[in-house]
Amino acid sequence: MDSIYKEEILDHYKNPRNFGELEKPDIHVEANNPLCGDKLFMDLEVRDGIVQDVRFTGRGCAISQASASMLTEEIAGKPLTELAKMTRQDILDNLGVEVSYARMKCALLSLGLLRLALVEAGVSIAEQMEGES
Amino acid sequence: MHTTTNLPEETALPPARISTAEIAASDPPIVNKPAPLEMASLPSKAASSTDWEKVRADFPILSRIVHGKPLVYLDSTATAQKPQVVLDTMENYYRTTNANIHRGVYELSEVATDRYEKARARIGNFINAKSSREIIYTRNTTESINLVTHTWGRANLHEGDVVLLTKMEHHSNLVPWQMLAAERGVKLRYLDLDPRGVLVLDDLEAKLQGVKLVSITQMSNVLGTINPVEEIIAAAHQAGALVMLDAAQGVPHLPVDVQALDVDFLAFSGHKMCGPTGIGILYGKRHLLEEMPPFLGGGDMINTVTLEGFTPNQLPWKFEAGTPAIAEAIGLGAAVDYLSAIGMDNVHSHEQKLTSYTIDIMANMPGVTLYGPDAAHKGGVISFAIEGTHPHDIATILDSEGICIRAGHHCCQPLMQHLDVPALARASFYIYTRKEDIDALVEGIKKVQAIFG
Numbered sequence: 001m002d003s004i005y006k007e008e009i010l011d012h013y014k015n016p017r018n019f020g021e022l023e024k025p026d027i028h029v030e031a032n033n034p035l036c037g038d039k040l041f042m043d044l045e046v047r048d049g050i051v052q053d054v055r056f057t058g059r060g061c062a063i064s065q066a067s068a069s070m071l072t073e074e075i076a077g078k079p080l081t082e083l084a085k086m087t088r089q090d091i092l093d094n095l096g097v098e099v100s101y102a103r104m105k106c107a108l109l110s111l112g113l114l115r116l117a118l119v120e121a122g123v124s125i126a127e128q129m130e131g132e133s
Numbered sequence: 134m135h136t137t138t139n140l141p142e143e144t145a146l147p148p149a150r151i152s153t154a155e156i157a158a159s160d161p162p163i164v165n166k167p168a169p170l171e172m173a174s175l176p177s178k179a180a181s182s183t184d185w186e187k188v189r190a191d192f193p194i195l196s197r198i199v200h201g202k203p204l205v206y207l208d209s210t211a212t213a214q215k216p217q218v219v220l221d222t223m224e225n226y227y228r229t230t231n232a233n234i235h236r237g238v239y240e241l242s243e244v245a246t247d248r249y250e251k252a253r254a255r256i257g258n259f260i261n262a263k264s265s266r267e268i269i270y271t272r273n274t275t276e277s278i279n280l281v282t283h284t285w286g287r288a289n290l291h292e293g294d295v296v297l298l299t300k301m302e303h304h305s306n307l308v309p310w311q312m313l314a315a316e317r318g319v320k321l322r323y324l325d326l327d328p329r330g331v332l333v334l335d336d337l338e339a340k341l342q343g344v345k346l347v348s349i350t351q352m353s354n355v356l357g358t359i360n361p362v363e364e365i366i367a368a369a370h371q372a373g374a375l376v377m378l379d380a381a382q383g384v385p386h387l388p389v390d391v392q393a394l395d396v397d398f399l400a401f402s403g404h405k406m407c408g409p410t411g412i413g414i415l416y417g418k419r420h421l422l423e424e425m426p427p428f429l430g431g432g433d434m435i436n437t438v439t440l441e442g443f444t445p446n447q448l449p450w451k452f453e454a455g456t457p458a459i460a461e462a463i464g465l466g467a468a469v470d471y472l473s474a475i476g477m478d479n480v481h482s483h484e485q486k487l488t489s490y491t492i493d494i495m496a497n498m499p500g501v502t503l504y505g506p507d508a509a510h511k512g513g514v515i516s517f518a519i520e521g522t523h524p525h526d527i528a529t530i531l532d533s534e535g536i537c538i539r540a541g542h543h544c545c546q547p548l549m550q551h552l553d554v555p556a557l558a559r560a561s562f563y564i565y566t567r568k569e570d571i572d573a574l575v576e577g578i579k580k581v582q583a584i585f586g
Contacts, residue, residue, distance in 0.1 A: 005584050036525045037555030061523035
């Protein structure tokens with residue numbers, strides 16, 4: 001459905017927020033989605049368990065890139081323990097569109113990236129990752 | 134149970150478990166005359182008189198509505214749609230004949246065996262194999278290639294031996310060789326591509342030095358490039374190498390004559406040529422197949438089994454362990470009859486016309502980049518990119534218009550790396566594709582550009 005290409009998503013795709021790299025990141029993580037060839041990289045600066053600054057780069061489809069852009073807006077200034085509670089549904093709610101099964105991986109790549117960063121920081125994640133049981 | 138093992142070789146084709154009369158009826162040696170047809174409703178053959186709209190009407194799925202729009206199916210390279218005759222043949226098999234083959238001495242099993250083996254003979258005729266013993270049923274092209282790496286490869290390739298591949302290969306003709314290379318220390322070498330996506334053959338002779346086997350695609354599933362396989366096979370044989378063709382895109386779209394090509398192994402899938410999924414073919418020259426060890430072990434592939442060991446069955450069953458895909462083999466037989474009735478020269482020229490038509494339009498669309506050679510050197514495959522838009526977004530928007538295209542790496546990640554693209558969008562054609570489908574694609578691309586512009 002092309003209805004997923006609403007204005008806000010296209011805007012985040014064309015003008016991604018927090019796009020780039022941090023000079024001295026505390027955490028650097030990468031994730032990719034072999035289905036689309038989507039790639040995402042994220043840098044975090046963390047002090048006292050709180051995200052001070054965040055940047056991302058990547059290349060891929062509108063859904064994966066917009067989702068990452070929106071996520072960076074969401075996590076800046078938040079404690080890691082709170083981010084550990086973020087769920088897949090939170091990401092989909094942020095996107096605010098109906099994501100088909102085939103595109104779910106694109107939409108959730110950013111969450112996978114954030115969770116990699118949390119693992120890196122030694123924070124345990126509340127929701128189980130896809131494929132785990 | 135082995136009551137007929139003393140029959141003359143050519144007539145003793147089915148495993149020796151059914152009556153002599155049935156054997157004679159079930160697998161005649163292949164001769165170059167039209168194969169018997171499973172069903173009556175086949176398209177007419179004459180080149181100029183092929184009614185392509187009538188061909189299209191044979192495919193019930195094409196009248197489907199998707200997202201409120203008529204279905205425009207442009208992903209035949211991934212899998213082809215099935216004509217009514219194939220659906221009917223398989224349904225008829227399950228409704229009237231279903232039984233395990235090469236087993237029971239009862240009517241159903243004998244008829245099932247007969248239909249299964251007659252399909253093999255017709256498939257052999259389709260590619261002009263000398264004997265149906267050279268036609269091995271597998272699951273698909275991938276399994277056919279793995280059969281060769283596991284049996285011929287393990288028996289013949291040793292540390293330092295070289296296998297020559299190309300940079301345009303599908304993962305199915307790369308990974309099995311990489312696995313063998315890791316296991317055996319076999320070296321892999323690759324033929325290069327020029328910027329159009331055509332194989333560079335200037336250094337073919339040098340590349341063939343010390344090569345034991347060449348394994349290449351007959352037609353690229355991404356670029357559509359039709360490779361000059363006659364030339365490569367001749368040069369390889371001159372250099373003392375055998376040749377396997379990945380004909381997953383070749384056999385469905387081009388006339389293929391294994392004897393004229395003098396190819397040693399040839400692999401293809403049923404589902405890309407109007408047949409069902411789950412059935413594929415490995416063709417191999419008989420003397421090579423005879424020398425190869427068996428592939429999977431189990432029922433049907435054996436002659437005798439004791440607690441101490443086994444002796445393998447004759448060709449082709451030596452490579453067919455376990456209950457095979459019986460309905461699927463019979464369905465592929467019907468698909469082969471269907472394509473034969475149209476004529477493979479006709480199929481190819483129909484697709485070339487569509488390819489020319491598409492390239493003429495799309496090459497002039499601003500922001501659209503086409504990949505692969507010109508229409509004269511390729512089959513009905515159009516890979517493209519739209520500036521500023523990821524192929525998955527293209528495919529999603531086209532889907533909303535009822536148009537099915539493929540987006541991604543097309544199981545050719547090394548080729549994507551060579552072309553320096555993360556992914557591509559691909560539209561591909563078959564006998565039921567018409568100009569209106571391409572016009573719909575072009576309108577869809579304009580819609581993509583409007584959304585992402």
